[in-house]
Amino acid sequence: MPRQDTTPVTAGGAPSTAGRPGTPDAPGAAGPGATPRPKSAPRVGRRAEGRWGWLFVSPMVIVLGLFLVLPILMALWVSLLHWDGQSNPFNGQTEFVGLDNYRALLTQDGLDRTLFATALRNNLYYVLLTVPLQTILALALALIVNQRMLRGRSILRTAFFFPSVTSSIAVSTIFLFLFQGSGAVNTALSWVGVKGPNWFNDPRGVLSLLLGGLGLVDTGHPSGVLADHSFMGLSWFEWLSGPSVAMCTIILLAVWTTSGTFMLIFLAALQDIPRELEEAAAIEGVNRRQLLRHVTLPALRPVLFLVLTLGLIATWQVFDQVYVMSQGAPGNTTLTPAFLSYSSAFGDADYGQGAAIAFILLALILAMTALQRLALRERAPRFRRSR
């Protein structure tokens, strides 16, 4: 699938970019779009084709519908109920509460909203740090192992990819040991005279630590504008305090484990860039930085979108690391919406609320992806297949 999407861009877009580095595509580039499609089958034939098409894809459609669309619709229904999980939610006897579950999470002051807002804040910082870091690291690794002159390329590729194939549970457990108060990391830090924090038990936000260190805010007793205003039950200070030290450790783990996978995707895309492009650029006399900026990166744009989207979705759904490493502790600073959904469903037997959290998360991911698609769209609209 990605390959199909990649071809028209690299073939159609890259040469013009390589020819005139830095300049956006001329408006005239929209020209090809005006040319009529090469062939257009008769209307009737196309309809018959459509029917056959549906027939052929029907097994997949039914499987997807039964195991994907239908459960999603069922969950949507459950999110409108006060369902304790002990009866059939579809026989009309379960109490229908409308949007109450959503209201408790978004507008009503209470523990539910505070927890949800905390989870959102934590996950937002997690996404903001993890996605750019893992993408940049993956790209850098891919560029390194893509060099033709590099010795031991395959060994390096394996080494970089290794964290991705290791079970996340095993990696999480190892990290727990490494980052203990008297663990390997702190021992290493003590050699250079740094006293490391008790990583997984440190609920302090790094931003507030930073500002506190500069003497800008009193972290123990925040006051003024930041403490007086609140949004969704959390004060501005709490929103702005940044990821906790514990959360940073989980971010580190996520970046380390996922960058290998994305490196592989980037590597595949890099090897797809025609050599002639680089040669042409070399003849133009560009240096390596210019080559990267004006030839390689534009050619990687669709893959970059793919990696960012996958990263964004995965990071908003982070669950297993949290489940294994912290279960939301310390001080709820590693609580994420996915984990909150699990704990309200299976811990409090409040499946309606759990489902509601899942749907808010879904809406959030869709919105973020749409936003990102908008930001990464090609600057000049160019003709694309309409379907």
Next chain:
Amino acid sequence: MPHRTAAAALVTTAALLTATGCSSSFGSDQKTAQDSDAKQHLTVLIASSGDAETKAVREAATAWAKQSGNTVTVDVAKDINQQLAQSFAGHKPPDAFYVNSDQFANYAKADSLYPYGDQVKDTDDFAAQLRTSFTYDGKLVCLPKDTSTLALAINSDLWKKAGLTAADYPTTWAQLKSVATKLTKGGVTGLVVNGEYARVGVFMKEAGGWITNGDQTKMTADSKQNTEALTYVRSLLKSGSMKYATQVDTNWGGEALGKGKAAMTIEGNWLAGGMQADYPKVKYAVVPLPAGPAGKGTLAFSQCWGVAEDSAHHKAAVDLIEHLTTRAQQVKNAAAFGVMPSRTSALAEYAAKNPAAKAWVDAGAYAQGPVTVAGFDKVLTQFNTDLAALAGTDPEKILADLQRNGEQALTKGD
């Protein structure tokens, strides 16, 4: 493309209809017809603490099966809360199972548990505070399978090194504070406990307060007594003579005691097994918790033997549980995997056999049972989270939050 939309709609509708058809097996909410066969097959789900417990329960169940002519399968759960929730929703629950006290009210409220307390003759023999915890709507729903209480465990070597003798075992808060200060030096902290209400709560009880009132219908979290208790704990935490287990790189008080990082800890009778297994060389003494302003206080924990409302074998399951909780069986279990009997009569026999556990046994007389209110899991989790930050927070704020969150959960639970 209208025809495509139509086709998609058609397929979706067809799939929905099929699934609705399938979902009839999701179960009607009618009462399950009772099986009256002489030979029935029962399934039992337990959350075992280890091989010893699994073996003991299996043997007891097999003995009952032989004697009654039924058959029993005992399964060990990996995550019992989640497995039970799923089987309740699917209306295919095991016949008898362990119920954790934090989930008890959720199940009872949803009528998933068959209340069998009135069918058992000598329920008075079970510890009163545990019966209260497992009572819902005035009915004793299930029988506590065993019990544990908290006491103060002391590392004998560290105690001696600090120049203290058996006469110095603390009996009041003031004494606890002074010995904790004396014991704290170098890598040793005077008192190390888990940072959760299930440990710190003993001080609330000793000050005369608790999270809820006696029959768990009202929150009493923001009382003066509770504030006094948390203020005391906070002063210990701030002075450094008391720390939470995670602060000294341990998972629980027993580990801190065994590794010599803690001179004292507050733990239950499972400590005996844990120390035996991990730190057999470390000597320790178990003494009653020091009394607070309102006298002695401690917490009791338990799980109960639930019978599923949806089970077709109510009578047989109750019979099996009666067999599993007899005095003789409880004494046997105590010897096999170190739990304390929940029957008062068996407890006396246990105390005679295990003089070292005297403090835990005696604590049963003034112990507070676990909080069992539907939807309280998150309230108490939040309380634990707040307690972890007690050193830097105002106790009154923590208790006010607990009061507010608990009241909300109580209203929602009704």
